[in-house]
Amino acid sequence: MTVRAAWLQTTGQTREDTRLTLAALLTPSGQSAEEAQLRSRPGVVPGGLVLTGSSPMQCTIGAGRAIVQGKDTAQGAYLVAVTSPELLTIADGDPMYDRIDLIELAVLDDAYDRTGVTEAVVRLVKGVPAASPVAPATGPGSTIPLYTVLVPKGISAGAGGIQWNTSAVTTLHWPVVALGGILPASGFKGAYVGQYRDTAGLLQRWDGTTWVSYPKPVGGIAPSTTTNGAYTGQYRDNGGGLQRWNGSSWQYVEGASTVLFSATQWLTTQAQSVAPNTWTVLNLPTVEVDEATGWTTNNTYTVPRTGWWRVSAHATWANDAQTGMRGARVMVAGVGQGRLTWLTPAGNGAISVGGSSLIRLVAGETLQLAGFQSHTAAIKTLGGSGYACTLSAEWIKS
Template sequence: MPVRSAWLVNRTETETGQSRADTRLSPVGTMAPNGALTTTSGVIPGSTGGEYLMSALYVFGENAGMRATVSPGRAVIQGREPAGAYPVVLTDYTEVTFDDGDATNPRIDLVVLRVHDAQSDGGNRTEAVLEVLVGKPGATPEPPQVPEASLPLARVTVPAGASVGTGGIPWADAVYDLRVSTVAVGGILADSWNRDTPGGYPGQYRDTSSALQRWDGTRWASYPRETGGIAPQDALAAGEYTGQYRDEAGRLQRWDGTVWRPAVPSSAFAFNNDGGYCSTTAWVEAVDDTKGPTLIATFTAPVSGAVLVTVGFMGNTGIDNRWSRMSATIRKESTLVLEPHETRSAIVSSKVLTSVSTTFPVTGLQPGTVYTAVSAYSSSATDNKGWYDNRFVRVDPFV
């Protein structure tokens, strides 16, 4: 069989010289670590012309029967920790043969590239080989366990009754590719299959053919959504950590641990230029004789919990030396947060038409929470019919 392994049988142990295990344990060649002394097993990626992610050690069947072919290629196989990692190469297209199928139930076999090392595993063989590990037949069969120092290449489903005489294995549907790639430390793994294979160290990268991902110690995270990155539109329905940002239809949002909030709260503004009257001494939130709605400015509290509220109008009083005022009521849903007050109001005290406004701070708001600022009006007396026109409420985040 044209399977060869470097650093396996070409040297002998000596008391003073470099042993084969010494060589395998040394950080030489294609070695991506996944432990202090261990290396990530895998196939060396690449293909002629660069068209495919990897063509090496591909398992396929072309003809009816019980034989599959494994394409040439190179790999690294980690043995037991004290043994180190084995560089392995298959130099020619090689056939592997499967046992006939069970009479009643299907089974799942594994094609593996395996290293036998008598010096390390206590066996009586020292060679690298291709093997077919035969699974146990069953109504819902499971593949066999993968031995130490083995690299799974493919999972093959062998139907009940399969044999050369019955047409063999239906290769088009029977083979499931199990190959994973490995590269030198610091290199980017080629992994278009998005396997659940864990990374070897935080900061390792892999290319899934659609996204660059980074291993953060527990999972592969796509680079655009990694810490400090801005997730692209439609990439995340929920945030992955508090303080994460995403682009949502051109607006920058921040994940607060529960919901997405505007990263930079914008100003809220409500305006109406349909005039109306107010002659009540208590605060009311609408004026009479107007078609315009009550002014409601809806805003999200910034991280400071403080905003600046500005109210204004163009108006006059019905009687000289009386006043008409406009302020705002602040609510969180139906809960009153701040009531209107004369010290937070724009005032006219003349029959002459005048434009007035005032700005006042509101503090102690809950960051990321939605509030409303609702227009409020009052008059100094019931016989004073104050006029309000061009009314507006504006709320600005105070950061």
Template sequence: MNLRSSWVAETGQTREDTRLTQIGATTPQNTLEARSGILAGSNSGQYRASGFSLDGGTAAMSATLNPGRAVIQGQSGQGVYPVALASALTLVFAPGDAQFGRIDLVVLRVYDSLYDSSNRHEAVAEIIQGTPAQTPVPPATPPLSLPLYEVMVPATASAGTGGINWNTSLRDLRTSIVALGGILPVLGEIRPGAYPGQYQDSGGSLQRWDGSAWVPYPSALGGIAPAGALGSASYTGQYRDTAGGVLQRWNGTAWLPAVPGPAFNATDDGGYTTSLTYTPTLVERTANPLTLTFTAPASRSVLISYGSRVYTAASDTATAYMSLRVTRGATVDLEPNDNLAVVYSGSVAASVSSVMRLHSLIPGTSYTLTALHRSSNAGVRAWFDGVYLRVDAQT
């Protein structure tokens, strides 16, 4: 018997057999069945799983199966069989066919005559020999078996002809298991989860089973997906980093900056107006009108800063006003008014500014600010220079 097992042999199960094989690790497959697989881990902690690894070494037709522990699930209601290989085992492969190559299958197999006709009660590691063919295919996996490796045996391979090329002839079929609730280190085939909230480590990211698919961990728990890890979003309100270092939020239709702005626009091109009503145009200024477009954040609120260097030419009594218009496409949400304006009276220039809070915005919608100006006296030029607009999103 080359493989230790428990609750298979009719007689002869030793206490050592039981100690070695009481694994306590089963990953559910459904309500009654566990997933067949090997226990993850390695002696150094460097590898995801080294149990039951196959080393060809320098031998032509034999390889070493390394120690490990595993479980093999029978039919529903039959239960799961824990097995353990306590020391390395040498497997010898038959010589190659004279004409064609073949694929052999290395498996852990349980014989239990209560459920089969083998008249055996034991667990073994064995080679299932494939059929030589021009295009060989692996043999079928026997019942109550856990496939470990496919081994390509070339035509005429033997100890005298160089044997099997162990660097290119192995295909690792091992799958891993962990105890219920543990994070499964994926090895080999990616299988469906057994319940929503199950986790697995795919090697590049932590994933959560949502009931139908493995979802990257940031998507599942609302974390920030790293740059390049997430193309399409899973839900509105999801966040991701970008290669440029800009945090983005999915608004349901597009990725937008999570904290838009600050948006800013300014001009050093000065001009004047004598208009008694608010106008976006200043005489002698080429940048007409001065506008700033921004996207409303998820918080629905922004702070708007605005100001200018102002004076009223040759008058200390006239007043210069600067205010704002807020539009959303063709819709005007806020008209300029004196209550929100920055104002100044005097023939000596001064810098004036103000901050206002704009709220109840529609997240993800584009808004435009326009700077407007007026004079309190149609005969006095109100001069504006260094006009600026700035928008900061509130969180």
């Protein structure tokens, strides 16, 4: 018979019939063409068969469930449950060399492997001591490797025993889930189109050729850890700011993620004396808003994001004298900007001079407000009584 069914015939259903048909509920192996249809992915149901050191030279393998695919495809897959911890004793170390022991889950089926035994076991396979030891070959039957244990030379219960919570123990087994389940693992190709896996917290789908991260097919917003976009137009959340992949780099989205900054010199006690005929950087001690934490001193703002910015600036001057000019200028990386420079004659009263403009800035450049006056002696800026010196900036678009 090449077509088999479970629990159909009134008599005659074999164990092989049952294993092969129940495998319809299991994830196919799919790691090679010949494995695609009748071989199931072996492995341990997540969370099971945990190794715990119980004494210097003994460990337990905890309860759990697993799938063991038979060596012969016709065997089908064996569903195995370890219902209580299994105790294993490690032999003392060799006097001269280290060795590596193997712990594995095995299904022995005499009908196929001619071992004379039919049972499922957790067993220890002792390695061979050597200057450069390797794990021993698996034992008879159909198996899943669970762990290797490095047994140092001369080790015993009296000599400290195995250090179970160190790199002496290496986990070899892999997780397995039912058909359609999301597999918490990586490092293997998918078994069928539409299979999902969770790798390092990122959901991926097998498209028949490669694993595709979840945001690609559905247009979802990728996490900030996504270094390169999967397609033009993909979005990612970068620390609360929305970015769009333009095919070669991430660009912040216009209108979707602003950056605001504003600092002011507005108290009378903050007034600053400015010498004549030189552009002098003004101190702005009061910060109203700084969403990117770019204001690191009293007079310098470090641009956090490349793109077009709307920059506004004003310098207000006290009525210390009525001659000469009064000015304000925005400095970018220490260089005055022509489109952000303003001058006006002095008058009989306080003078406020400034304005705003769009300017393209590069992340890492600095912004400063400088004041200028051409009277013959020093003049103070003016704060209080409704006057202030101020510098503000707003990111507009990439």
